[in-house]
Amino acid sequence: xxxxxxxxxxxxxxxxxxxxxxxxxxxxxxxxxxxxxxxxxxxxxxxxxxxxxxxxxxxxxxxxxxxxxxxxxxxxxxxxxxxxxxxxxxxxxxxxxxxxxxxxxxxxxxxxxxxxxxxxxxxxxxxxxxxxxxxxxxxxxxxxxxxxxxxxxxxxxxxxxxxxxxxxxxxxxxxxxxxxxxxxxxxxxxxxxxxxxxxxxxxxxxxxxxxxxxxxxxxxxxxxxxxxxxxxxxxxxxxxxxxxxxxxxxxxxxxxxxxxxxxxxxxxxxxxxxxxxxxxxxxxxxxxxxxxxxxxxxxxxxxxxxxxxxxxxxxxxxxxxxxxxxxxxxxxxxxxxxxxxxxxxxxxxxxxxxxxxxxxxxxxxxxxxxxxxxxxxxxxxxxxxxxxxxxxxxxxxxxxxxxxxxxxxxxxxxxxxxxxxxxxxxxxxxxxxxxxxxxxxxxxxxxxxxxxxxxxxxxxxxxxxxxxxxxxxxxxxxxxxxxxxxxxxxxxxxxxxxxxxxxxxxxxxxxxxxxxxxxxxxxxxxxxxxxxxxxxxxxxxxxxxxxxxxxxxxxxxxxxxxxxxxxxxxxxxxxxxxxxxxxxxxxxxxxxxxxxxxxxxxxxxxxxxxxxxxxxxxxxxxxxxxxxxxxxxxxxxxxxxxxxxxxxxxxxxxxxxxxxxxxxxxxxxxxxxxxxxxxxxxxxxxxxxxxxxxxxxxxxxxxxxxxxxxxxxxxxxxxxxxxxxxxxxxxxxxxxxxxxxxxxxxxxxxxxxxxxxxxxxxxxxxxxxxxxxxxxxxxxxxxxxxxxxxxxxxxxxxxxxxxxxxxxxxxxxxxxxxxxxxxxxxxxxxxxxxxxxxxxxxxxxxxxxxxxxxxxxxxxxxxxxxxxxxxxxxxxxxxxxxx
Numbered sequence: 001x002x003x004x005x006x007x008x009x010x011x012x013x014x015x016x017x018x019x020x021x022x023x024x025x026x027x028x029x030x031x032x033x034x035x036x037x038x039x040x041x042x043x044x045x046x047x048x049x050x051x052x053x054x055x056x057x058x059x060x061x062x063x064x065x066x067x068x069x070x071x072x073x074x075x076x077x078x079x080x081x082x083x084x085x086x087x088x089x090x091x092x093x094x095x096x097x098x099x100x101x102x103x104x105x106x107x108x109x110x111x112x113x114x115x116x117x118x119x120x121x122x123x124x125x126x127x128x129x130x131x132x133x134x135x136x137x138x139x140x141x142x143x144x145x146x147x148x149x150x151x152x153x154x155x156x157x158x159x160x161x162x163x164x165x166x167x168x169x170x171x172x173x174x175x176x177x178x179x180x181x182x183x184x185x186x187x188x189x190x191x192x193x194x195x196x197x198x199x200x201x202x203x204x205x206x207x208x209x210x211x212x213x214x215x216x217x218x219x220x221x222x223x224x225x226x227x228x229x230x231x232x233x234x235x236x237x238x239x240x241x242x243x244x245x246x247x248x249x250x251x252x253x254x255x256x257x258x259x260x261x262x263x264x265x266x267x268x269x270x271x272x273x274x275x276x277x278x279x280x281x282x283x284x285x286x287x288x289x290x291x292x293x294x295x296x297x298x299x300x301x302x303x304x305x306x307x308x309x310x311x312x313x314x315x316x317x318x319x320x321x322x323x324x325x326x327x328x329x330x331x332x333x334x335x336x337x338x339x340x341x342x343x344x345x346x347x348x349x350x351x352x353x354x355x356x357x358x359x360x361x362x363x364x365x366x367x368x369x370x371x372x373x374x375x376x377x378x379x380x381x382x383x384x385x386x387x388x389x390x391x392x393x394x395x396x397x398x399x400x401x402x403x404x405x406x407x408x409x410x411x412x413x414x415x416x417x418x419x420x421x422x423x424x425x426x427x428x429x430x431x432x433x434x435x436x437x438x439x440x441x442x443x444x445x446x447x448x449x450x451x452x453x454x455x456x457x458x459x460x461x462x463x464x465x466x467x468x469x470x471x472x473x474x475x476x477x478x479x480x481x482x483x484x485x486x487x488x489x490x491x492x493x494x495x496x497x498x499x500x501x502x503x504x505x506x507x508x509x510x511x512x513x514x515x516x517x518x519x520x521x522x523x524x525x526x527x528x529x530x531x532x533x534x535x536x537x538x539x540x541x542x543x544x545x546x547x548x549x550x551x552x553x554x555x556x557x558x559x560x561x562x563x564x565x566x567x568x569x570x571x572x573x574x575x576x577x578x579x580x581x582x583x584x585x586x587x588x589x590x591x592x593x594x595x596x597x598x599x600x601x602x603x604x605x606x607x608x609x610x611x612x613x614x615x616x617x618x619x620x621x622x623x624x625x626x627x628x629x630x631x632x633x634x635x636x637x638x639x640x641x642x643x644x645x646x647x648x649x650x651x652x653x654x655x656x657x658x659x660x661x662x663x664x665x666x667x668x669x670x671x672x673x674x675x676x677x678x679x680x681x682x683x684x685x686x687x688x689x690x691x692x693x694x695x696x697x698x699x700x701x702x703x704x705x706x707x708x709x710x711x712x713x714x715x716x717x718x719x720x721x722x723x724x725x726x727x728x729x730x731x732x733x734x735x736x737x738x739x740x741x742x743x744x745x746x747x748x749x750x751x752x753x754x755x756x757x758x759x760x761x762x763x764x765x766x767x768x769x770x771x772x773x774x775x776x777x778x779x780x781x782x783x784x785x786x787x788x789x790x791x792x793x794x795x796x797x798x799x800x801x802x803x804x805x806x807x808x809x810x811x812x813x814x815x816x817x818x819x820x821x822x823x824x825x826x827x828x829x830x831x832x833x834x835x836x837x838x839x840x841x842x843x844x845x846x847x848x849x850x851x852x853x854x855x856x857x858x859x860x861x862x863x864x865x866x867x868x869x870x871x872x873x874x875x876x877x878x879x880x881x882x883x
Contacts, residue, residue: 041183045331049180050187053327053334053342054165055144056173058180060100063089065110066163068136069145076114076133083129089155089162094129101134102126107176107191108217110140120217121290123260139474143170149353167350170470171197171343173325174212174336185331187324189230190214190257192336194478198471201344205464212336214321216482218290219254223487230321230336237487240264240315242306244725245293247766250302250309252292256317257482261286267314268294275499275525276312277305300497303723307495316487348463352456359452366445367411368421373438374406375399375422376430395423483728486684493562495723498523502530502544506554512547522559531560531588537573537600537608541591555611563589566674568617569599570610570641572656572664577605581661583639584653585619585646601652610664616702617646617674623667627660635662642673676701679720681733686726698735707736707762713746713772713780717764731783736764742771743789743809745833748821749777755830757791757807758822759815771818781833787842789835796831806836 047059055062067086071077083097105111106120115132118125126132136144144166151164177191193215203210213224214236221239228234241254255264261284272279278297285291296305310316323334327342334342380386380402389395396419403414455462502524503515511521511530524530524544533539533556541560542548561567565587572583584599591597600606610622619642626635644654681687682694688706697706697720705717706724709732717736718724726733742760747753750773760771772778782791793805805826813823825833 045182045185046326046329049182050185050324050326050331051173051178051180051189052165053173053325053332053339054346055168056171056176056178056343057166057168058100058178059090060086060092060097061104062166063092063162064097064101064104065136065140065144065166068111068134069141072136072141074135076112076135079129079132079134082134088160091156098129104176105134109176109194110137110144110172111135112137121255121261122286123262139470143470144168144172146350146354148357149350168343169347169350169466171201171340173343174339177214182331185324186322188320188322189325189336189339190236190319190321191216193480195471195475196480197340198467198475200340201347201467202464204341204344205348205460205467210337210340212340213484214257214482215480216257218257218259219481219483220256221254221483221485221487224484225486227321228335230323230339232322232324232333233320235318235320237316237318238482239310239487241483242309242315244302244306247302248296248298250294250296250305252294252315253290254481255290256314257319259314259317261290261292264314265292267312268309271308271312274312276496277308278497278499279305301723303721303725304495306725307490307723308497311490311492311495316490344463347466348459351463351466352459355452355455355459355462359449359456362445362449362452363411366442366449368418369438369442369445370410371403371414371418371422372425373435373442374403375425376433377435378402381430392420392423396420399423488682488685488687488689491562493525493527493529496525496527498525498528500524500526500544502559504554504557506552509549509552509554510547511550511557512545514546521557524559529560529562529593530557532557533569533599533608533611535608537598537602537606538596539588539599540594540596541588542594555608556613558613560588565589566616566677568614568619568646568674570612570614570620570644571599571608571653572610572622573600573606573608573653574661575601575606576603578660579603579606580658581609581656582653583610583641583644583656584651585641585644586649586651587646588649597649599649609661612666616672619644619670619673620666621668621670623665624657625662625664626657627662629659632659638667640670642670646673675699676704677720679706679735681726683730686728686730688720688722688724690722695733697733700735705736705764706733708733709762709783710768711780712776713770713778714768715762715771716766716768717762718766736762738762738764740785741787741815742783742785744771744783744822745781745791745825746772746822747779747781748773749775749779751821751824753777754827755781755793755825755833756822757809757813757825758818758820759809759813760818760820761815762818769818773819773821782835784835786835786838788838788840790838791825792834792836793825793830794832794834795826795828797829799828800831802828 049058051058052062057065063086064082066089068077068082071082071085079098079101082101083094086092086097087094101111102117105113105117105126112135113132114134116127117132146167149167152161153164154160155162173189174192174197175194178187178189180187191214192212196212196215200210200212212230213227214222216222216238220241223237223239226235238256240252240256243251243253245251252264255261265282265284268277268279268282271277278300279294280297281295283293283295285293294305294309296302321336323336323339324331325334325339326332375381380399383398383402385398386395389398396416399419399422400414407414500513500523501516502511502513502521503518504511504521505515505518510518511532513524513526526544528544529541530544531539531541532550532554534551535553535555542550568585568587570583570585572581574581582600586599599608612620619640621638621640623636623638626632628635639656676699677690678692678699679697680689680692680694681697682689684694688697700720704720706720707715707717708726708730709715710727711729711731738761740761742762743757744760745755745757748756758771762771763769772780787810789809791807791809793807795802795805807825816822
């Protein structure tokens with residue numbers, strides 16, 4: 001930094017350190033900030049950190065490429081030589097030049113590398129510059145350089161010329177990406193896919209809409225919903241690719257952009273140390289491809305661990321792009337689309353300039369060829385006046401007079417320089433002159449000029465063909481590596497490992513994870529919240545802590561689940577000291593932490609006399625016993641909570657009784673009043689949800705499961721938990737029906753790839769099985785769940801003369817196990833098998849035992865079961881006399 005400041009402050013010899021005792025010269029400090037700091041900031045922005053819009057390069061990158069072009073002879077050069085050669089254009093440090101060259105080489109676009117250039121996956125550095133070699137790639141030579149269209153300037157010492165910007169005919173800035181930190185601003189442009197840039201350029205040239213999204217060498221997946229076209233303020237989320245090898249092993253095969261396997265592993269181990277996830281061991285098997293194996297601890301959910309890796313480690317990162325570039329000697333904040341448009345416009349201008357330069361060269365060649373032809377055929381050099389000319393001027397004047405009759409055939413005026421050039425023709429050329437060849441050359445040159453004129457007249461189409469050529473020539477080496485997906489939001493509190501235990505000391509009114517000798521409540525994490533209900537009706541939600549005072553008279557305490565609409569609280573409370581008893585059902589979905597709420601009406605002396613927490617909205621039956629009163633004919637009655645509507649937590653509830661209540665007891669446990677859980681499958685994120693996004697799978701009870709069928713023939717069943725992960729190659733996801741009959745037409749690799757038809761039912765099980773068989777070469781033709789499917793078989797090849805075969809699958813083959821081979825369809829050559837509309841349908845099945853009560857028998861838990869009402873009254877009266 002001191003060297004840079006000294007460099008910038010050269011020439012400011014009038015500066016003297018301020019004398020702190022002299023009040024009159026303290027202004028020098030503000031002057032230094034106003035002038036020198038701005039000079040330094042401008043220097044760093046314009047000459048170091050921020051790329052130029054024209055070629056997408058920082059100055060050091062531009063000088064490196066210029067040096068490599070000057071050194072280029074087709075062979076590799078030592079990087080140390082390239083570094084030294086670059087230093088003649090600007091005194092960058094050799095280390096900084098070497099690092100910049102390595103970064104260019106690792107992008108695998110402009111530089112052809114040889115040797116150990118490091119590994120962007122592991123973060124390993126390159127070998128020393130004297131050991132590694134480089135040369136310009138074919139793409140770089142074709143796209144980046146053209147001295148005829150390059151604008152030049154003198155180097156820092158005036159001894160050499162260097163380009164102001166290189167004439168790059170491609171959106172190089174978007175292809176490579178860039179990151180730079182200047183003074184007061186920064187630039188971060190993400191890399192994009194080569195082929196997509198070519199396609200977008202063509203779309204823009206034809207004035208059509210286009211979209212560009214990042215693509216990274218490290219792969220992974222990216223959520224671009226907030227990319228905002230790469231403009232400042234946008235953000236993208238990038239995730240590693242995590243696969244389940246089995247229920248105990250996860251494999252990370254692609255990592256986020258900007259991360260290495262080392263940094264990812266360190267973040268995982270840090271999360272393990274903090275107790276966020278439970279991992280037994282992490283192995284790094286990365287070589288040419290990423291492979292990080294994560295071995296899970298016993299009893300740990302692999303699906304939950306995947307979410308936890310995204311939530312607590314570098315397996316998911318957020319990147320904020322900032323498209324800042326230098327344009328017209330000033331920094332500008334643009335969008336990715338703006339950069340592409342400017343780059344394409346620049347490419348069009350460069351291609352037009354190249355065509356015009358080439359056209360001028362051809363016209364000059366044509367002009368001189370015409371002069372030469374006339375000069376030789378007319379034997380002007382044999383004229384007596386020419387041979388006896390007293391000086392060069394006289395000779396030139398004679399030639400000019402002889403050429404005058406032919407002036408209308410020339411494309412421009414004949415100058416003295418043209419005549420002098422004619423006089424330089426050697427005699428050997430005159431002797432070997434061939435008029436036919438000269439005419440042929442002139443004709444071909446005119447055709448070339450006409451072709452160029454056509455290109456100039458259709459410059460947009462010419463530029464379009466340029467980008468199409470680049471894509472066809474180089475695009476195969478740049479497939480999209482990063483998958484575009486929408487990510488679901490992972491709540492850290494839901495996926496963090498419950499590695500703590502929560503305890504309560506009711507006598508002293510404390511809860512915490514450090515009270516290990518007291519009453520155990522539940523397993524928890526340090527991100528969890530606790531919900532606490534008190535006997536007077538108050539309740540609050542507070543974070544888990546090592547030790548926290550919450551007070552006494554606790555009625556209920558448990559871990560709180562935010563936005564949980566399935567947990568329903570059933571309560572009976574007395575309004576005031578001698579008031580009416582109310583009953584209510586409510587859910588607590590979200591509240592402010594450490595703020596007290598009240599499930600009663602807030603009347604002093606109120607008290608909760610009955611309370612249950614029901615995780616699936618269960619509604620029990622309670623038995624209410626009133627205090628004996630001559631005006632009451634019946635002091636014992638039952639009340640079913642299922643008759644009470646679930647309302648908000650602030651609802652008053654309904655009246656249970658206006659009389660004094662002696663006691664309330666549980667009569668019978670009840671079932672859920674919320675019905676089954678409606679589940680949807682969102683293919684964008686390959687996850688289940690309860691929010692209505694994606695394909696509706698149905699209403700699920702606790703015993704129901706989901707059938708998953710993959711494109712490769714594998715299938716398995718899962719529960720309907722939201723934490724489940726599903727593969728990218730999923731074909732069908734639906735509610736599992738063990739009696740549903742499926743029909744599959746397939747080519748069986750074990751049977752010479754003949755087509756077979758089989759009918760079967762899928763079996764439940766979390767282990768993957770394959771209905772196509774064990775041979776991985778077997779291929780599916782079609783799979784249908786139609787009850788009576790009809791298939792159309794079309795013959796091909798030398799059997800194409802045969803008529804189409806119509807197969808009724810139900811009559812063709814019986815339903816067997818999914819492992820059965822099935823029945824061969826035909827031995828002839830088959831071109832296609834199509835499914836036809838069915839002609840018959842299954843009859844509607846009548847419900848068995850229609851009208852019967854299907855409600856399961858509910859357990860009777862009445863503590864007074866068998867006692868008469870008189871016995872209960874005598875018991876209550878006796879208890880009252882004791883008080």
